[in-house]
Amino acid sequence: MPLTDARTHEVLNQPPPFEDVNVFEADLALGEGLEREGAGWAVDRVRDCGAVAGSAEAQEHGRRAERNTPRLVTHDRYGHRVDRVELDPSWHWLLRGAVEREIHALPWREPRPGAHVARAALELLWTQANAGVMCPVSMSYAAVPTLRTDPELAAEWEPRLTLRDYERGALCGMAMTEKQGGSDVRAGTTRALPAGDGTYELTGHKWFCSHPTGTVFLVLAQAPGGLSCFVVARGPGFEIQRLKDKLGTRSLASGEVELRGVPGRLLGEEGRGVATIIEMVTHTRLDCIVGSAAGMRRGVAEAVHHARHRSAFGARLAEQPLMVNVLADLAVESEAATASALRLARAYDADDKPLRRFGTAVMKYWICKRATPHAAEALECLGGNGYVEESPMPRLLRDAPLNGIWEGSGNVISLDVLRALAREPDGPPAFLAECERGRGADRRLDAHLDALPATLGALAGEDGQWLARRVIEDLALAFQGSLLVRHTPPAVADAFCAGRLGEARGRLFGTLPRGVDGPAIAERALAV
Numbered sequence: 001m002p003l004t005d006a007r008t009h010e011v012l013n014q015p016p017p018f019e020d021v022n023v024f025e026a027d028l029a030l031g032e033g034l035e036r037e038g039a040g041w042a043v044d045r046v047r048d049c050g051a052v053a054g055s056a057e058a059q060e061h062g063r064r065a066e067r068n069t070p071r072l073v074t075h076d077r078y079g080h081r082v083d084r085v086e087l088d089p090s091w092h093w094l095l096r097g098a099v100e101r102e103i104h105a106l107p108w109r110e111p112r113p114g115a116h117v118a119r120a121a122l123e124l125l126w127t128q129a130n131a132g133v134m135c136p137v138s139m140s141y142a143a144v145p146t147l148r149t150d151p152e153l154a155a156e157w158e159p160r161l162t163l164r165d166y167e168r169g170a171l172c173g174m175a176m177t178e179k180q181g182g183s184d185v186r187a188g189t190t191r192a193l194p195a196g197d198g199t200y201e202l203t204g205h206k207w208f209c210s211h212p213t214g215t216v217f218l219v220l221a222q223a224p225g226g227l228s229c230f231v232v233a234r235g236p237g238f239e240i241q242r243l244k245d246k247l248g249t250r251s252l253a254s255g256e257v258e259l260r261g262v263p264g265r266l267l268g269e270e271g272r273g274v275a276t277i278i279e280m281v282t283h284t285r286l287d288c289i290v291g292s293a294a295g296m297r298r299g300v301a302e303a304v305h306h307a308r309h310r311s312a313f314g315a316r317l318a319e320q321p322l323m324v325n326v327l328a329d330l331a332v333e334s335e336a337a338t339a340s341a342l343r344l345a346r347a348y349d350a351d352d353k354p355l356r357r358f359g360t361a362v363m364k365y366w367i368c369k370r371a372t373p374h375a376a377e378a379l380e381c382l383g384g385n386g387y388v389e390e391s392p393m394p395r396l397l398r399d400a401p402l403n404g405i406w407e408g409s410g411n412v413i414s415l416d417v418l419r420a421l422a423r424e425p426d427g428p429p430a431f432l433a434e435c436e437r438g439r440g441a442d443r444r445l446d447a448h449l450d451a452l453p454a455t456l457g458a459l460a461g462e463d464g465q466w467l468a469r470r471v472i473e474d475l476a477l478a479f480q481g482s483l484l485v486r487h488t489p490p491a492v493a494d495a496f497c498a499g500r501l502g503e504a505r506g507r508l509f510g511t512l513p514r515g516v517d518g519p520a521i522a523e524r525a526l527a528v
């Protein structure tokens with residue numbers, strides 16, 4: 001018998017794990033947005049997706065796929081090139097789950113109003129299980145409109161790319177980036193030589209190629225007529241050199257690839273590679289927005305859940321004004337991102353090209369940039385528990401910067417907005433018209449809208465590049481403010497306008513001014 005009672009402590013004041021929660025039902029902003037943007041018909045399937053994505057099982061698969069990172073096997077034991085990537089069974093569970101829920105193909109399989117919105121909602125939920133698997137899902141979704149520019153290639157690939165069958169279907173990747181240039185794809189050196197039979201032979205390297213075990217890729221290469229887009233099926237001559245050791249999305253294999261005379265089929269015209277692949281890029285940019293909204297949503301849910309169950313200095317964290325300000329501010333940001341993502345997805349449903357192209361660029365810039373500080377602040381709400389790897393927060397934080405880099409990093413998106421302003425006259429008016437729909441509901445938003453035309457005008461001058469980030473920020477805030485004043489409870493809209501617009505806006509999260517109804521916002525943020 002020990003002389004003293006050897007027990008050191010009971011486990012007290014620790015929240016239960018945030019698991020086996022239907023992450024759709026917990027997210028009022030998502031449910032309301034789904035109805036509002038024309039996808040109410042999909043509510044049952046989105047709810048089912050939310051139940052599985054938030055289950056303990058899916059969360060464990062998400063953790064495991066991230067921990068057991070992909071391993072490249074270039075050769076078999078006899079020295080033959082095999083270019084295989086060993087992936088954890090959890091990766092397959094997650095990717096199969098996405099394919100079976102048609103997140104890779106819903107609008108192409110079921111082209112009905114609201115299909116892009118429904119897909120965005122499904123993506124927003126499944127990303128909360130694991131963000132890495134959504135990369136091939138997104139690229140496959142995005143490839144279809146580009147493939148459709150060539151009926152023959154579309155007839156060959158679309159049926160496989162849109163199959164709801166993980167084993168028999170195909171997934172698509174894209175290979176644009178080379179060592180000497182990722183943003184500046186025109187610097188690409190991969191060559192495409194006509195083979196004489198209507199196909200081309202591609203030779204060169206690609207510095208980033210995610211999911212290199214996909215079935216087919218859209219590849220940029222220099223043909224005799226200039227930079228062109230090719231459809232390349234993976235096969236002999238498509239070699240994976242190594243996998244990237246990445247900061248985040250560690251479940252996802254991102255490879256360096258060598259193309260050694262691999263056959264490719266021209267998509268679009270020679271010399272029009274960027275113009276051809278731009279539809280794919282626009283769709284993946286939408287997914288960058290949805291993915292960042294998903295990360296923010298998960299961060300808010302975890303933070304609110306923790307604060308509701310954890311006490312410090314004699315009271316629940318969720319009842320202490322400093323914490324309520326942080327939670328409410330994070331929740332407002334997340335709701336603004338979700339509302340923007342779904343509104344933009346509707347522009348894809350309605351084939352509203354001007355809003356789609358310009359709005360996607362502006363909002364991709366802003367929402368993807370907000371994701372990283374948001375994740376860091378949400379992590380801090382969990383204190384030390386948020387910093388350990390058993391918690392999902394480190395993964396959220398590591399994953400967050402990716403969407404900002406991929407498909408146009410901040411400056412490159414800004415240049416794209418400048419280009420659109422100069423060359424696509426329909427885009428800015430369509431975007432401003434959407435913002436104007438919110439006029440009259442809040443004087444701070446009205447003042448912000450009043451200033452926008454002059455702000456935009458400044459971009460046309462020689463200081464355009466210097467000013468671009470600031471102006472795009474103002475445009476994005478107008479878009480979000482307009483959505484929130486029209487569609488969210490007064491507390492959320494008021495907090496957004498008070499905390500984001502005008503000179504009084506705070507710099508960090510948790511700086512909402514006096515008078516904002518923080519408790520109501522924090523309550524709405526997690527409906528469980």
Ligand SMILES: Cc1cc2nc3c(=O)[nH]c(=O)nc-3n(C[C@H](O)[C@H](O)[C@H](O)COP(=O)(O)OP(=O)(O)OC[C@H]3O[C@@H](n4cnc5c(N)ncnc54)[C@H](O)[C@@H]3O)c2cc1C
Pocket residue numbers: 173174175176177179180181182183184208209210211246249254402405406407408409410411412415
């Ligand atoms: C995890 C991951 C997966 C990826 N998967 C793929 C994939 O599957 N396929 C693929 O093709 N690529 C992929 N990429 C590559 C990605 O698209 C590029 O990294 C990205 O386009 C940036 O290109 P870069 O790395 O060459 O950077 P650079 O183009 O060199 O840019 C470096 C910095 O300079 C800035 N910059 C560039 N031009 C200007 C300018 N004119 N003025 C001011 N600033 C400028 C950029 O904003 C950036 O901040 C992936 C990247 C990551 C991290």
